[in-house]
Amino acid sequence: MTAATGTEPxxxxxxxxxxxxxxxxxxxxxxxxxxxxxxxxxxxxGSGKSTFLRCINHLEAIDAGxxxxxxxQMGYRLKNGHLVKLSANAxxxxxxxxxxxxxxxxxxxxxxxxxNIIEAPVGVHGESRASAVDNAKQLLARVGLSDKLNxxxxxxxxxxxxxxxxxxxxxxxxxxxxxxxxxSALDPELVGEVLNTMRDLAGQGLTMxxxxxxxxxxxxxxxxxxxxxxGHIVEAGRPDEVLGNPQHPRTQAFLSxxx
Numbered sequence: 001m002t003a004a005t006g007t008e009p010x011x012x013x014x015x016x017x018x019x020x021x022x023x024x025x026x027x028x029x030x031x032x033x034x035x036x037x038x039x040x041x042x043x044x045x046g047s048g049k050s051t052f053l054r055c056i057n058h059l060e061a062i063d064a065g066x067x068x069x070x071x072x073q074m075g076y077r078l079k080n081g082h083l084v085k086l087s088a089n090a091x092x093x094x095x096x097x098x099x100x101x102x103x104x105x106x107x108x109x110x111x112x113x114x115x116n117i118i119e120a121p122v123g124v125h126g127e128s129r130a131s132a133v134d135n136a137k138q139l140l141a142r143v144g145l146s147d148k149l150n151x152x153x154x155x156x157x158x159x160x161x162x163x164x165x166x167x168x169x170x171x172x173x174x175x176x177x178x179x180x181x182x183x184s185a186l187d188p189e190l191v192g193e194v195l196n197t198m199r200d201l202a203g204q205g206l207t208m209x210x211x212x213x214x215x216x217x218x219x220x221x222x223x224x225x226x227x228x229x230x231g232h233i234v235e236a237g238r239p240d241e242v243l244g245n246p247q248h249p250r251t252q253a254f255l256s257x258x259x
Contacts, residue, residue, distance in 0.1 A: 008071070010035045010176060010207050011056060016065035018051055025051045027231035028065070033176075033209060038202045040218040040239075041211045043228035044254060049211040052228070053180050056209070057098045058091055070097055070175055096125060099169030100178040103185050105161040107153040107168070113140070114149045117168045125172060132171070139167040143197050159190030163197050170201075177201065179210040215258045219243055227251045 011033035018026040025048045033039050041049045054060040056067055058075035067074045075091055076083040086094070107116050117139065118132040127135075140146050143163040153161055162182055169177060179198065183191045195217050202208060202221040212218065218225050218239055225242040227235045227250070235248045246252045 007035055009033055010070060012068040014066045016055060016067060017063045018055055018060060019063055025231055029233060035207055036205045037223045038208045038221055039224050039226060040222040041226045041228060042218060047228040048231045049228050050180050053178050053211050056178060057095050057100060096172060097175040098178060099172060099174035101165050101169050101182045103181045105165045107161055107164060109153050112150050112152055113164050116164060117171050121171050135171060139170050143167050157190060158186045159193045162194045166197055175207060177206055177208045181211050183214060
């Protein structure tokens with residue numbers, strides 16, 4: 001999917017820093033993501049990919065820099081030239097525009113698939129149950145699980161649970177979807193069904209930032225590939241550029257493991 005042109009970035013990160021005690025994980029990240037764009041972030045373990053993703057929706061607070069989503073500074077507001085942390089309620093309101101899918105499925109085991117999907121729209125966002133149920137049914141059809149409406153997570157395969165997790169994230173009608181290695185916890189034979197769902201979403205114009213090691217998905221679905229290492233963005237560009245003709249030695253070394 002080609003990103004829209006002539007518009008402001010949906011996500012704008014500038015000089016983002018994040019440390020955990022003495023370990024500096026992000027060391028000045030700059031990245032724009034345009035509406036409708038699919039950006040895949042690659043890199044070795046410990047490169048800062050997942051931390052950066054969690055900073056975008058303020059699951060982790062940044063130490064310096066700025067992350068804007070939809071024109072709003074995530075987690076903070078500017079007052080007299082200084083950033084002031086928002087309240088938990090205000091941050092929750094900001095997150096309404098962002099869906100996130102994690103490595104683990106995090107479904108409520110005591111709830112049916114339908115109940116898992118409508119929990120946030122009804123309980124958090126105040127949507128009517130009838131509207132939420134109708135949307136949930138449409139989303140389950142979209143991820144190929146219409147027949148699992150009344151199933152419990154324990155009755156589903158890992159791939160099916162992750163597709164429910166994707167439907168649940170979409171249920172809040174987000175402007176942006178974040179995927180944090182969504183296939184890493186799956187058996188190899190189940191990876192394809194989740195990636196196919198994500199390819200469909202990319203083809204429908206949803207803005208997505210995907211942290212993954214799935215090089216084939218990056219090649220087929222991404223508008224742009226970003227390679228991170230050591231808390232820095234080392235290289236970024238079109239998939240054919242970064243994957244087909246990487247310029248940086250670290251990118252070359254990383255990708256050589258997948259050839």
